[in-house]
Amino acid sequence: MIGNDIVDLALAQKESNWKRKGFLGKIFTRNEQLLILNAKNPDVMVWNLWSRKEAAYKIYNRQTNIRGYFPLQLECFDLEILDGIIFGKVIVKDFVYYTKTAVSTEFINTIAVERLQDFASITTLENRKNIKKNNEIPSYFEKNIISTKPVSISHHGRFEQIVTL
Amino acid sequence: MDKKETIEKLKNIVKPYIKNQEAFENLSESTDFITDLQINSANLVDIILDIEEEFDIIIDNQSMERMLDIKSALEIIETKVSEK
Numbered sequence: 001m002i003g004n005d006i007v008d009l010a011l012a013q014k015e016s017n018w019k020r021k022g023f024l025g026k027i028f029t030r031n032e033q034l035l036i037l038n039a040k041n042p043d044v045m046v047w048n049l050w051s052r053k054e055a056a057y058k059i060y061n062r063q064t065n066i067r068g069y070f071p072l073q074l075e076c077f078d079l080e081i082l083d084g085i086i087f088g089k090v091i092v093k094d095f096v097y098y099t100k101t102a103v104s105t106e107f108i109n110t111i112a113v114e115r116l117q118d119f120a121s122i123t124t125l126e127n128r129k130n131i132k133k134n135n136e137i138p139s140y141f142e143k144n145i146i147s148t149k150p151v152s153i154s155h156h157g158r159f160e161q162i163v164t165l
Numbered sequence: 166m167d168k169k170e171t172i173e174k175l176k177n178i179v180k181p182y183i184k185n186q187e188a189f190e191n192l193s194e195s196t197d198f199i200t201d202l203q204i205n206s207a208n209l210v211d212i213i214l215d216i217e218e219e220f221d222i223i224i225d226n227q228s229m230e231r232m233l234d235i236k237s238a239l240e241i242i243e244t245k246v247s248e249k
Contacts (some may be wrong), residue, residue: 016207022217026210026229050207068230069209136200156205 002056002122002150002165003097008157009044010106018046027053027071034078037082044135048086048101049110052076056090056097058152062137063095101111107159111152118165125151125162140164171242175235180216182208196238221244 018024018093024033024046032049041043055076060074061067070107079088086101090112098143100119101110113119130141131151139148176192184203185214196220198204198212213224213232222245224232229235 015205016211020211020214022208022214025205026213054206069206069232070226070230071210072226158205160233164180 001059001062001107001114001120002053002163003060003062004152004154004161005054005058005110006156006159007047007051007108007162008106008159009016009047009108010155013043018043027073029072032076035076041144044103046110047111048103049076051108051110052090052101052112054154055099055110055152056092058130059097059114060095061090062150063142064086066075083144087125107156109159109161111163113165121165123164125164128153130164131162168239168243171239172235173221175216175238175242178212178219179204182212192235194235194239197234198238199233216242222246222249 006137019037024036028036028049035049036042036045053071053076056074074090074092077089077091079086086103088097088099088101090097097112097114098116098119099112101108111122113122125140131138132141138151140151141148149164151162153162154160179198179202180189182204183206185201188201188203189235198203198209204212209232213229216222216238217224220242222242224241224245228241228245232241
């Protein structure tokens with residue numbers, strides 16, 4: 001299982017005003033709001049946490065087939081920086097997902113997996129060839145192979161990322 | 166307030182965030198905010214906040230959870246307005 005999310009920071013700044021009254025409270029738990037307000041760069045922390053929630057939601061949606069809008073129930077924990085990459089966990093109801101987030105000046109990108117060892121098997125696909133969606137959930141079909149691989153696609157502004165396991 | 170009026174208000178709220186003009190023009194109760202109108206999921210919060218302001222209601226987390234299409238949005242607005 002895999003989920004990803006990419007945020008084009010320039011577009012996010014244009015599209016969303018997270019300082020709007022009520023905005024943070026509908027999306028972020030109290031602890032997450034503290035992380036944002038105490039961050040050196042609150043703008044980046046907003047999209048950093050948001051991209052984790054989105055990536056984790058994609059796995060949750062694939063596993064349970066439940067669609068919904070419940071960002072407060074996807075809570076980010078245990079943020080840890082190793083070699084410039086931010087690792088963490090997102091907890092959704094009874095599920096725990098592991099996240100890996102890269103932050104650049106242009107974009108923020110999170111990949112979420114079910115098991116830590118899955119990080120080693122992630123591959124990026126260059127195009128949508130052989131990808132089919134079922135119930136809006138994409139999978140990769142290899143020629144002559146019956147089993148499929150889970151795929152996650154994220155597109156925002158100037159950036160697109162397609163990942164598989 | 167009748168349903169027609171509510172739909173018109175809702176359309177005005179949603180309009181700035183849509184990415185698919187055609188789906189917006191053919192909007193019906195079954196139109197999905199994300200898969201049809203291709204609204205960015207971060208902007209769904211803006212729509213929820215705009216609805217709260219426009220109709221002077223509070224959308225609790227449980228209602229927000231199913232705020233994915235026009236039909237649910239209308240139901241939630243109707244319920245919350247009647248509870249006022």
